[in-house]
Amino acid sequence: MDGETWGSLQPWDQYRLKVQAAAETFTSPTVFTWHSAASVWGVPTVGHQHPVHALTFQNGGGRSRAGVRRHYADPAGVKVFRHDDLLVTGRVRTVLDLAAFTSFAEAIVPLDHVLRSDRARKLPALWKEQLLAEIEGNYTTAAVRRITLAVEFADARSASPGESYSRALMHVAGFEAPDLQHEIRDGAGLVGYSDYYWDGARIAGEFDGVEKYMKPEYLKGRTPSQVVVDEKCREDRIRATGCTVVRWVWADLMTPGRLERKLAAAGVPRRRARSAQ
Known part of the structure; x- marks a missing residue:
């Protein structure tokens, strides 16, 4: 992509293209997670300088590289979805991961969003019980505490990421x-x-x-x-x-x-x- 076209894009659109580019350059199918999965689902997050986040199912942790960060996950606890022709964690797992591994304030933005239906993308609203039911067995005790506090605080009445x-x-x-x-x-x-x-x-x-x-x-x-x-x-x-x-x-x-x-x-x-x- 030429520099002028790239410069005319909003930061979140630039990030989405980085995820797409990573998928096309990897030699094997890759499951995207965290902010990258959120970008594919159209779930807003805070900040624009995130690396591309991808899963690895190897106990050794897999290899990260410039601009790409790998995260280990037990394959038994991960449901993989294909969305926009990319492999990603589901919306539930994606927002729970963000609640577990980002700050409380940052976590509320994606959580509030998924509690509302996304009419543009024809995605239904999730509900808090649905989110909490997916926690068990996938996170440490400290992470469960962070996730639970964030989910309980989330509110669908906030109408935008800024709110x-x-x-x-x-x-x-x-x-x-x-x-x-x-x-x-x-x-x-x-x-x-x-x-x-x-x-x-x-x-x-x-x-x-x-x-x-x-x-x-x-x-x-x-x-x-x-x-x-x-x-x-x-x-x-x-x-x-x-x-x-x-x-x-x-x-x-x-x-x-x-x-x-x-x-x-x-x-x-x-x-x-x-x-x-």
């Missing part, structure tokens, strides 16, 4: 759990639904992802500039009800501590001190 990651970072920072997709009304009727709402403090939280200003399902026939104006009018109406509104973007999530400082400055209540998760 999921935000909510997980709030939890780690010790803030009180907000209500999600909270209905707000004024004298003229329904104002809309805030991504997060802390009732006692009367604070509405809004994550601004690029989807809101780019994707047709959010634009609903409007131009991006019209969406900006509509969002401003909506925020003014929310503030007029006596609520504080705090907004943030991806850059705030990817800079350590920035979201925490924003929420604290807005007066979002804490339930305890910051967690080490």
Whole structure:
């Protein structure tokens, strides 16, 4: 692929092509796992600099190489699927692996996603009992604890990766759990639904992802500039009800501590001190 075409792709599309390229260069069929399997299934993850992750069923661990990381798995505990003409771990095993081996906040993004049906890819929603049933026998005691905490925290009401990651970072920072997709009304009727709402403090939280200003399902026939104006009018109406509104973007999530400082400055209540998760 020429450099200009490559540079025009989004990072997640570049990563998906790396997985495809790895599959075409390996001399034997390979089962992809972790972030790589998630990419094939269309399950979002956090970060863009991940290596290609593949399984090995050899006790010696198999050989990793530049850009590719091999992980040993007992073949008796792995169900292999063919999706988009690639061999991958199933969605259940994929999100459980990510919950076991990535941070709590990162794990919530794929978990929230699979609890919703993926209409674009015609994939049904998974349910928590289904996820928990696949844990036994595949992970260490410590990993089981991490997975269970993450699955119990997951919530299908988070409507985007940014919303999921935000909510997980709030939890780690010790803030009180907000209500999600909270209905707000004024004298003229329904104002809309805030991504997060802390009732006692009367604070509405809004994550601004690029989807809101780019994707047709959010634009609903409007131009991006019209969406900006509509969002401003909506925020003014929310503030007029006596609520504080705090907004943030991806850059705030990817800079350590920035979201925490924003929420604290807005007066979002804490339930305890910051967690080490």
